[in-house]
Amino acid sequence: MPAPPTPAVDRRLFLSSLLGAAAAAAGLSGCAESSAASGTRSAPSAPLADKVPAGTSLKIASYQHVQQVQFRLSGLPPLPFTVSDWVDIGAGPDVINAFRARSLDVANNAGIPPIQAHYQGFDARIVAIDITRKPTYLFATKPGSDIRTVEDFKGRKLAFSQGQAQGVVLLRALKQAGLKYDDADLVPLTSNQFLTALQSGQVDVAPLANQQVPAYLEQYASKGARTLRTDVVDLLNLLWAPASVLDDPAKAAAVAAYIPQWAKGQVWQYEHPDLWNREFYVKTQNLTPAQAESITKLANKPLFPPSWHEAIAWEQETADLLADGGFVKRFKVDSLFDRRFEGIAAKAVPTEYRR
Numbered sequence: 001m002p003a004p005p006t007p008a009v010d011r012r013l014f015l016s017s018l019l020g021a022a023a024a025a026a027g028l029s030g031c032a033e034s035s036a037a038s039g040t041r042s043a044p045s046a047p048l049a050d051k052v053p054a055g056t057s058l059k060i061a062s063y064q065h066v067q068q069v070q071f072r073l074s075g076l077p078p079l080p081f082t083v084s085d086w087v088d089i090g091a092g093p094d095v096i097n098a099f100r101a102r103s104l105d106v107a108n109n110a111g112i113p114p115i116q117a118h119y120q121g122f123d124a125r126i127v128a129i130d131i132t133r134k135p136t137y138l139f140a141t142k143p144g145s146d147i148r149t150v151e152d153f154k155g156r157k158l159a160f161s162q163g164q165a166q167g168v169v170l171l172r173a174l175k176q177a178g179l180k181y182d183d184a185d186l187v188p189l190t191s192n193q194f195l196t197a198l199q200s201g202q203v204d205v206a207p208l209a210n211q212q213v214p215a216y217l218e219q220y221a222s223k224g225a226r227t228l229r230t231d232v233v234d235l236l237n238l239l240w241a242p243a244s245v246l247d248d249p250a251k252a253a254a255v256a257a258y259i260p261q262w263a264k265g266q267v268w269q270y271e272h273p274d275l276w277n278r279e280f281y282v283k284t285q286n287l288t289p290a291q292a293e294s295i296t297k298l299a300n301k302p303l304f305p306p307s308w309h310e311a312i313a314w315e316q317e318t319a320d321l322l323a324d325g326g327f328v329k330r331f332k333v334d335s336l337f338d339r340r341f342e343g344i345a346a347k348a349v350p351t352e353y354r355r
Helices: 011-038 063-074 092-100 112-119 165-176 191-200 210-223 249-271 273-282 289-296 309-324
Strands: 057-061 082-087 107-110 124-131 137-141 157-160 185-188 205-209 236-242
Touching: 057 107, 057 249, 063 082, 063 249, 063 273, 092 107, 092 112, 107 112, 107 165, 112 124, 112 165, 112 236, 112 309, 124 249, 124 309, 137 165, 137 210, 157 165, 157 191, 165 205, 165 309, 191 205, 191 210, 205 210, 210 289, 236 249, 236 309, 249 273, 273 289
Parallel strands: 057 082, 157 185, 157 205
Antiparallel strands: 107 236, 124 236, 137 205
16 A cells, blocks of 8 residues: 655655665565475465355455555444554565564455565465556656656666555556666565655655645655656556465465455445545544545546456566566466455445446
8 A cells, every 4th residue: 555654754664665675576586486486376365255254364455554544434344354453564674574474364466566575486376356447656866956857767767666556656657667677777665665765865756646745745845846747557466365364274264254345345435535534644644634535536437347457467567577677477367366255345335346
């Protein structure tokens, strides 16, 4: 999910976070190549249970506590299992680490984290799909920048997160503009470092989530910062879980029971923008009503397709795009999808939210 506006951090902390990220990447590189190259994946075959066994629990990601707020305001019925922990986590690399540590069972991300997990040799599967048709990210420039088009990215320093949606949005934008990856300097960062990197001038451009933009422009537009709109979309908003969770019949049944609530919560949020602005963006994110309204105007209508064919094709295109740049090894993405769950989200929502 998109990162919120974050305050500036001490430069020493910023640099140490970069070193930590680099060390983590280096530590994973060996197992990434060997595991990804093997192409081995366990194929789920057991049918999903009709009921969730008593005593089943899940640890579910709820970035900025979005799901709890949705469930509380919408009045959705209680889940038929125990949520042992609502984990405030959203960034793809953090989710993968939490999956590895067994401190998280289900997460909400874009399409690129499952690809990155595969490359790292971690077996996880997609269980629900929400299609996003409108851009969820804008390219923001540093203060005082003369950049006005994506073509101007040539020769500039661009914030790039290989394991997050922002990374693939940048790659797609470069491709659309006819630029090669080596036409610009891709600076490896995670999305929660983008704002600091822009503020300090370490990068010229960073893709920011729609909800980050109002606060950034309020602070830096007068100093020459601006945003660039493109038609590049990040198509997939998805739920996914480790294979070890989905191979457990009780937990798999709980995941299947969570999917309808997840879908209904998003539909409710979309249909109640004024209440959501007031109760979430203003009360919990400290945005002004005007800033909140500017965000919801850009919101995507939730779309839960009965068939995953489009999603699989998009995920394959994304994986190929990353492979073309040498960021991952080429592979078939079919193994990332647990199709036992296909259609569950669509059945939970009205017809207008299925296509």
